[in-house]
Amino acid sequence: xxxxxxxxxxxxxxxxxxxxxxxxxxxxxxxxxxxxxxxxxxxxxxxxxxxxxxxxxxxxxxxxxxxxxxxxxxxxxxxxxxxxxxxxxxxxxxxxxxxxxxxxxxxxxxxxxxxxxxxxxxxxxxxxxxxxxxxxxxxxxxxxxxxxxxxxxxxxxxxxxxxxxxxxxxxxxxxxxxxxxxxxxxxxxxxxxxxxxxxxxxxxxxxxxxxxxxxxxxxxxxxxxxxxxxxxxxxxxxxxxxxxxxxxxxxxxxxxxxxxxxxxxxxxxxxxxxxxxxxxxxxxxxxxxxxxxxxxxxxxxxxxxxxxxxxxxxxxxxxxxxxxxxxxxxxxxxxxxxxxxxxxxxxxxxxxxxxxxxxxxxxxxxxxxxxxxxxxxxxxxxxxxxxxxxxxxxxxxxxxxxxxxxxxxxxxxxxxxxxxxxxx
Numbered sequence: 001x002x003x004x005x006x007x008x009x010x011x012x013x014x015x016x017x018x019x020x021x022x023x024x025x026x027x028x029x030x031x032x033x034x035x036x037x038x039x040x041x042x043x044x045x046x047x048x049x050x051x052x053x054x055x056x057x058x059x060x061x062x063x064x065x066x067x068x069x070x071x072x073x074x075x076x077x078x079x080x081x082x083x084x085x086x087x088x089x090x091x092x093x094x095x096x097x098x099x100x101x102x103x104x105x106x107x108x109x110x111x112x113x114x115x116x117x118x119x120x121x122x123x124x125x126x127x128x129x130x131x132x133x134x135x136x137x138x139x140x141x142x143x144x145x146x147x148x149x150x151x152x153x154x155x156x157x158x159x160x161x162x163x164x165x166x167x168x169x170x171x172x173x174x175x176x177x178x179x180x181x182x183x184x185x186x187x188x189x190x191x192x193x194x195x196x197x198x199x200x201x202x203x204x205x206x207x208x209x210x211x212x213x214x215x216x217x218x219x220x221x222x223x224x225x226x227x228x229x230x231x232x233x234x235x236x237x238x239x240x241x242x243x244x245x246x247x248x249x250x251x252x253x254x255x256x257x258x259x260x261x262x263x264x265x266x267x268x269x270x271x272x273x274x275x276x277x278x279x280x281x282x283x284x285x286x287x288x289x290x291x292x293x294x295x296x297x298x299x300x301x302x303x304x305x306x307x308x309x310x311x312x313x314x315x316x317x318x319x320x321x322x323x324x325x326x327x328x329x330x331x332x333x334x335x336x337x338x339x340x341x342x343x344x345x346x347x348x349x350x351x352x353x354x355x356x357x358x359x360x361x362x363x364x365x366x367x368x369x370x371x372x373x374x375x376x377x378x379x380x381x382x383x384x385x386x387x388x389x390x391x392x393x394x395x396x397x398x399x400x401x402x403x404x405x406x407x408x409x410x411x412x413x414x415x416x417x418x419x420x421x422x423x424x
Contacts, residue, residue, distance in 0.1 A: 005034065005068040009054040010075060013227050013318045018096075018104050020113075020226060021075045022318075023068060024052045034068045036086050041069045044315070053078050093117045097126070107133045108236065109229035111149070115222070134208070134235065141208055141235050144255055148237040208235050209329045212255050214274065215263030216241040224261065227321055234325065241266065246273035254278055257285070259329050261321070264291025268299060275306045286310075286328045290317045300339045301346060310334040331407035333415055344418055362404055370397040374414055 010021035011033060023034045027043060031050065035042040046052075055063065059079045066073075066083050074096065075081045084092040094117040097110060104110055107130045114126040127149060134142045211234050213224050221238040228234040237255045244266040250273040254260070260278055264271045271289065278285050288310030289303050300311055310328045312320060324334035333340070363371065366387070373383040380398070384391040398410065407413050 005032075007055070007060070007063055007066050007068070009052050010073055010081060011050075011052045011318075012075065012078075017078065018074070018076045019109070021053075021073045021081065023066070023073050024050075025068070036068065036070055036072050038086055046315075055079060055081065090117050090119070094119055094122055097122060106229060106232055108232060108234065109226075112222075112226050112229045115225075133232070141210055144257075145210070145235050145237060148239065148255055209233055209259060209325060210235045210237060210257040211259045211261060211325060212237040212239055212257035213261045213263075214239050214241055214254065216244050216266060217263065220263050220265070224317070224321065227318060228325070234322070244270050246270045249274040250277050252277060254281065256282060259286045259288060259325055261288045261290060261325075264289050264294050268293075268302075272302070272306065275303075275308065279307055286331075288312065288321075288324060288328055288334070290314060290321075295336055295339055297339070297342060300335075301343050304335070304339075304343050311336065311339065331405070331416070332409060340415070344415070363401075367397050367401055367404075370394060371401055371413075371417065374398070374401075374410070375417060 005025055005027050007023055007025040008031075009024050011024055012019055012021045024046065025032065025034070027034075031046050031048055033044045033046050035044070056079045059081055063073075063081060063083055070086050071083045072086055072089070073081050073083055074092070093113045097104070097113055097117070104113070107126070111123075111126040111130050114122045117123070127146075130149075131142060131146055134145060211228060213221055213236060215221050215224075218240060221240060225236050225238060228236050237257055239255060241249065241252070243249075246267075246269045249266070249270050252274065254277070262271060262274055266274070271291075275287060275289075278287065287306075287308045289308050290312045292313055293299055294303060294311050295313060303311060309331075310324050310333065312324065312334070320334070327334055335343075366389075369387055370383060373386060378386065380391050380394045383394045387394075398413075402410070402413055405413055405416055407416060
């Protein structure tokens, strides 16, 4: 990497500030993103028209001595960006979290940054605050979350916790006044979002989405945790895969969650074994697979046939995962348009383009007829004419079908049915 790197700006994977950000600039004649590590720098080429935040002249001046080989960036806002040495990351994040003027209010982001400090006291404080937040908004999620978080931090070498091993005992000790002092206007129902330029208040979601991330690589788990720390609606349960052969993943006992994000780096056969395992244990689980090869036609079709509802490359996951999760958790799909279209065509071709949905016990005869008509891509008016019923009656049946299949959009209803047909 002898070419000169010229820093132009940064990408903010979390979508909000303050946050760790990724340096973006020119390396020779290429636009690249840089990921500095203790052993060097990983360079990822990005598209010339990629969206990222350009630094203004003042920020460029502050960062004129930025070293892409051994420094990373942290942004308080779009143009208040500081560099720090990778070798001093522990100390840097300890200072960030101890400075009240930084006003990092999201408890899950604070916990993710606390882990980077590797300081038992800092982690203990932020872990407790997250538990308080969850206990007030979604107490039933605390035990599994606490168990996983505590285990992952201890495994990372942070052993001096002085916290009870049992989540129930932890909840008995919690003082719910402390998060408000930290900057959370209240745990529910309102959360104050404060940046250096504006103050806004939003209605906090009453529904926490539990997300289990499965990967053999601690760096991938850490990256996704930081991405999802953007929104307090996600309860992240990281699970490092100790062994990746397919038979081992077939017998793995994964934590229970609403959505599972699987790192496909374990290989195609192993990924398939893990997907089958999860669906057998938790039939209502929603699955997202992330990997470089997953959008290839044959691999992507195979994943969709197994019941996967989200497919992302690693680059797409950095930008889209936090938006894909709520949609997938509610029964929707987050799949590249070309892959989705090709999959639908493959199912139609294999069925001779004369599709009939499998009979669903809870569907009435008329609902079954409406569903079969939807698979023919007929409009409500065309279905009404075909079945000799009023158009508003069709709308009523479509609404019932959406409710029974647990999806919100007509397109998701059609695709979910096609997916089930492909798996039979």
